[in-house]
Amino acid sequence: MNASITPKLRASGLSHGFDGRAVLRDLDLSVRGGEFVSIIGPSGSGKSTLLSILTGGLRADAGALEVDGRPVERPDADAFAFMPQRDVLLPWKRIVDNAAFGLQLRGVPRAEARRRVASLLAEFGLSGTERLYPRQLSGGMRQRVALLRTVVQERGLVFLDEPFGALDAITRLELQQWMARMWDRHRWTVVLVTHDIREALLLSDRVLVLAGRPAGIATQLQVPRDSRIRDRDFLLEPDVVRLEKQLLDALAAHTAAVTEEE
Known part of the structure; x- marks a missing residue:
């Protein structure tokens, strides 16, 4: 792992609420350069709120953010790329222009944007799709x-919001394994928000559990990353199965605590 000394992203003491109800309180998060970090948690645990703060859609009520060691009120859109749950491709544009759209929004000329996309089509398994819709x-x-479209922008930080959640189980697993290979090749700095524990284990260096009411980072687990291929057999290895149980236990403890409160 080529980890930078200064974290790529750091959040300290983040707190936020809506209509007098606290959602996040004193949340701390640090992501090293080239690290893949997943954030999991039950529905309503504050994952979407946290992601909105990290991507500049919301301003936290309290706390501080740093990108590359530089304090920021909100992350600059030029510092990161964001892939939402849905692909939000433009139906009237061909695939090459959809993939180049983010670059063009940044002012890259169309021909240059298309050239950059074309150089990556084969690597992304998209050869021959350029002129399709x-x-x-x-x-x-x-x-x-x-x-x-997200990574061709060559931003230093990539946020993924349940990118495979809408797919069927077989396609989802195929893309998760593909994503693991792509990350291993490029070592982007990634923050993934997901409901899927196995997806988090398959892809991540670390998995964080967002829990509590209001929420904070309740559990943080390191996933073994060595020469083993990240595929479905990886998920069956004893140490990974133990990690899955720990994550399930952490989520169950949160659910039980919330139920008692109610």
């Missing part, structure tokens, strides 16, 4: 286009 692709292929 989104409706002509499967859900899994559309997500590959969306990810290409």
Whole structure:
């Protein structure tokens, strides 16, 4: 792992609420350069609120954010790329122009944006799709286009919001394994928000459990990353199974605590 000394992203003491109800309180988060970190938690635990703060959609009520060691009120859109749950491809644009759209929004000329996209199509398994429209692709292929559109912008930080959640189980696993290979090749700095514990284990260096009411980081687990191939057999290895149980136990403890409060 090529980890930088200064964290790529640091959040300290984040707190936020809506209509007098606290959602996050005193949350601390640090992500090293080249690290893949997943954040999991039950529905209503504050994952979306946290992601909105980290991507500049919300301003926290309290706390501090740093990107590359520099304090920021909100992360600059030029510092990160964001892939939402849905692919949000533009139906009237061909695949090459959909993938180049983020670059063009940044002012990159169309021809140059297309050139950058074309150089990555094969690596993303999209050769031959350049002139097709989104409706002509499967859900899994559309997500590959969306990810290409995200990372071709070459931002220092990538946020992923349940990018494979809408896919069927087989396609989801295929793309998770593909994503693991792609990350291993490029070592982007990634923050993934997901409900899927196995997805988090398959992809991550660390998995954080967001829990409590209001929420904070309740559990933090390191996932063994060595020469083993990240595939479904990886998820069956004893140490990974133990980690899955720890994460399930942490989520169950949160659910039980919330039920008692109610």
